[in-house]
Amino acid sequence: MKIAVSGKGGVGKTLVAGVLAEFFAKKGFTVVAIDADPSPNLALTLGIPAEEASKIIPISENTPLIESKTQTGVPGVYNLSFTVEDIIEKFSVQTPYNVSLLVMGTVRNAGGGCMCPANTLIRALLHHLLVKRKEVVVTDMEAGVEHMGRATAEHVDTMLIVTDSSLKSMETTKKLYTLTKDLGIKRIFIVGNKVANSEEGKLIVKFTRKRAMPLLGLIPYDEQILKADINGETPLKYAHTSKGVAEIRKIGDKLLQRLR
Numbered sequence: 001m002k003i004a005v006s007g008k009g010g011v012g013k014t015l016v017a018g019v020l021a022e023f024f025a026k027k028g029f030t031v032v033a034i035d036a037d038p039s040p041n042l043a044l045t046l047g048i049p050a051e052e053a054s055k056i057i058p059i060s061e062n063t064p065l066i067e068s069k070t071q072t073g074v075p076g077v078y079n080l081s082f083t084v085e086d087i088i089e090k091f092s093v094q095t096p097y098n099v100s101l102l103v104m105g106t107v108r109n110a111g112g113g114c115m116c117p118a119n120t121l122i123r124a125l126l127h128h129l130l131v132k133r134k135e136v137v138v139t140d141m142e143a144g145v146e147h148m149g150r151a152t153a154e155h156v157d158t159m160l161i162v163t164d165s166s167l168k169s170m171e172t173t174k175k176l177y178t179l180t181k182d183l184g185i186k187r188i189f190i191v192g193n194k195v196a197n198s199e200e201g202k203l204i205v206k207f208t209r210k211r212a213m214p215l216l217g218l219i220p221y222d223e224q225i226l227k228a229d230i231n232g233e234t235p236l237k238y239a240h241t242s243k244g245v246a247e248i249r250k251i252g253d254k255l256l257q258r259l260r
Contacts, residue, residue, distance in 0.1 A: 001029075001259060002130045002137045002155065006180075007162035008172035009143035012193040015225065015235060016162050017140035018045030019245055022236055023252035024136045025098040032092065032129060034139040035103045042140045043103065047096035047234040056093060058105025059125065060118045065091070070117035078117050084125045088133075097236065102129075130155035145175045158187040158255065160216070163207075165192070165200035170207050177213055187258070189216035191251060196221040217251040219244050 001024075005017040014037065021033040035042035035058075043053035059065065069082045092100040104122055129137050139156065159180045163173040173190060180188050192204035195218045208215040222244030228235040239245045 001157065001255070002139075003158045003160060003255070004139045004141050004156040005160045005162060006141040006176055007143065008169045011162045011164050011169050012219070013143070013160075013162045014041050014045055014140050015244070016160060016191060016193065016219075016248055016251075017138050018042055018234070019236065019248040020252050020255075021046065021099045021136075021138040022097040023249045024138070027252075027256070030135040031099045032088070032133070032135045032137050033095075033099050033101045034126070034129065034137060035101065036105075036126075037140055037142050038105065040103050040105065043093065043095070043101055044232060045234055045236070046099055046101055047236060048093065048101070050232045056103050058103045059087065059091060060105035060122055062091070066117050066121050069121055078120065080120060082121075082124070084121070084128045087125055088129070100135075127155060144172060145179060156185060158189070159185050160189050160191050160251075162191045162193050163204065164194045165203040170204075173207075173213075174211065177211070189214050191216050192218040194221045195219060216254055217247055219247045219251075 003020065005013045005020070007013040017033065021031050025031045033042055033046060040053075040056070040058065043056060044050060048056075065087070069084075070078045070080075072079050088100075088102065092102050095101050102125075104125070137156075161173050161176045161180070163169045177188060177190070190204075190208050190213045192201065192215065195201045195204065201218050204218060205215060207213075220243050222235075222242055224238040224242040225235045225244045227233075228238060235242060235245055
């Protein structure tokens with residue numbers, strides 16, 4: 001199972017990705033969580049303290065690693081054939097919830113010179129994780145729609161698009177849904193988040209029904225999750241009382257049922 005979680009910035013996709021990764025690990029699966037967001041926060045969601053999380057160097061910024069894989073000794077000529085299995089073993093971080101975390105980062109082209117080596121390494125690593133490996137992989141994608149143009153999600157089998165009830169968020173969801181279909185991903189589901197009342201829930205339901213988008217669940221607005229966010233803690237710390245975490249776990253159950 002290879003799941004990507006996308007959506008407009010601020011809708012809670014990192015929360016959904018983190019709780020789903022923990023849910024599958026709790027079910028006995030071997031799970032790799034990938035943070036592909038330029039502002040990585042998945043480590044915090046998976047219980048790594050803020051001080052430790054800040055020390056994680058994204059793969060895209062690990063210059064010695066990139067050079068060791070791609071340098072040929074000839075200026076401007078890069079090695080495009082290399083192994084990445086060792087990267088997973090050496091650079092994944094073990095979290096308190098039995099999930100292995102890889103922080104990818106992103107490739108920034110503007111003003112950064114030639115970023116071909118970093119881009120090549122990231123693409124090869126993602127391809128290996130999504131195609132060659134047998135673990136459950138949950139990827140917290142870059143916010144917005146730009147990543148879909150780079151086809152970083154082309155090998156996932158399930159796309160979850162997270163939205164809230166705002167017009168801007170739903171417009172982004174509409175674009176993401178179309179782009180995901182164009183990539184040939186068969187299982188695309190919408191997840192409503194931060195639903196504060198029945199009216200907000202109805203807005204999301206109406207939006208998805210009008211466009212024949214399958215709605216997998218509605219996650220309620222949750223003060224416990226807000227508290228965790230303010231304190232820089234994992235919301236999983238409050239899982240026993242959090243209605244939001246409980247609903248995301250139900251979404252995990254629904255995904256398992258659809259794959260059986």
